Amino acid sequence: MISKTIRGRVHYLDNLRAYIMWLGVVIHVAMLQMVSDTPQRLREPELSEWADMLVFSIHSFRMPLFFILSGFFVAAILGRKGLGETIRLRLVRIGIPLLIFGPVISYSLGSIIVEYLQLMQTSGAEIDQDWLVQAQDHRFNFAHLWFLYYLFICHIILLPLFYKLSLSNSLRLKRCRYWASHPVAIMFYAVMIAYVDSHFERGMIPADGKLIPNPLQLLHYIPYFCFGFMMYKFRRLWLNHYQRCWGRYTLLGCVMMVATLVVIEPLLYAPGTQVDNFLVAYCYGLWGWFWSFALFGFFKHWLSSYKSWLRYLSDSAYWVYIVHLPIVLLVSYALYHYEWAFYVKMLVNIALTSAVSLLSYHLFVRYTWLGLLLNGKRRSRKWPKRQNTAKLGEA
DSSP states (O other): OOOOOOSOBOHHHHHHHHHHHHHHHHHHHHHTTOSSOOSSOOOOSSOOHHHHHHHHHHHHHHHHHHHHHHHHHHHHHHHHHHHHHHHHHHIIIIIHHHHHHHHHHHHHHHHHHHHHHHHHHHTTOOOOHHHHHHHHTTOOOOGGGHHHHHHHHHHHHHHHHHHHHHHOOOHHHHHHHHHHTSGGGHHHHHHHHHHHHTTSGGGOOOOOOOSSOOHHHHHHHHHHHHHHHHHHHTHHHHHHHHHHHHHHHHHHHHHHHHHHHHHHGGGGTSOOOHHHHHHHHHHHHHHHHHHHHHHHHHHHHHSOSOOHHHHHHHHHHHHHHHHHHHHHHHHHHHTTTOOOOHHHHHHHHHHHHHHHHHHHHHHHTTTSHHHHHHHSSOOOSSOOOOOOBOOTTTO
16 A cells, blocks of 8 residues: 655645646746747737747646646545545545636636737737637636646546555556656657647647547546656655756756757648657657656755745645636736837736736635635644655655
């Protein structure tokens, strides 16, 4: 059985999860200034290929790392709480927030997108009228909350299997879990994922927030979720390895970044074959894997101790993830006619969105039932005291 945990926190994993949630603000601000097409087709007047590169880089590891961490944490909860309590906690932490905020985010974003498209049109930008009509229909879409939706589906599909695996003491199964969580195994995972992604243009799977899930999108993320679960069994071994080698994994990720840019360049001008798409997806996937491992190691090495301000940002991250996108679009709408350099407007939007999101968290979430729902504990209004960091072997 998975080893029991103590009541402490593994702070660097909390900080890592918060970091990739907060990156949502950066990536969605940058998407407004991309030269390439985006799902919402919203554009600032000033565009830059640097914004494309920023989004491309963050997207390589952000969602994969989300699912790896989610699989890791569900393994920890299963070991401590058992199947029934794990299901209850996932319903509370994922299902209920999705049920509450999914419709609110969907319809508020729908209205904002229509207004934004009309602003672009009156400012002289070319707008696809069919897309504008479609946006005015306000069809339900989880938008950026699609991650919660697909994560919830992963739990429904895999929790019973994970529980049976956690109860087994089979030596053969233990060896399988070891190799399934070995860094070398990513070569195999990357092939599976790249084959799925090769069915999409340029080997890039879109983020689909429709109510009916996309099976290929689900198949894309399940391997990351499973890897995180398998990794928990040998967490001390692999996380210490990532801590020692985070610099090497960073360099390997940079190598794969260059490889991705080389193989994708011809596809920017003409559609490629499925083999072309596969090569792009494989290089891009390895880029994401390597940087995910690098971030595990970096945070373990540099951000493993408790700091009150990091704990606060970690507590706020879930709320910021949920509410940031409407705020990003509203700030962009308000700043649309300001003729600033793209990076100035981007930084201003990131700063304002972060400030508004944090303020709303402090006033309306942290000390209320919402804080209890999202974080599992109603916070005291006193600034938190120093806590003991749990040792990884114990947590």
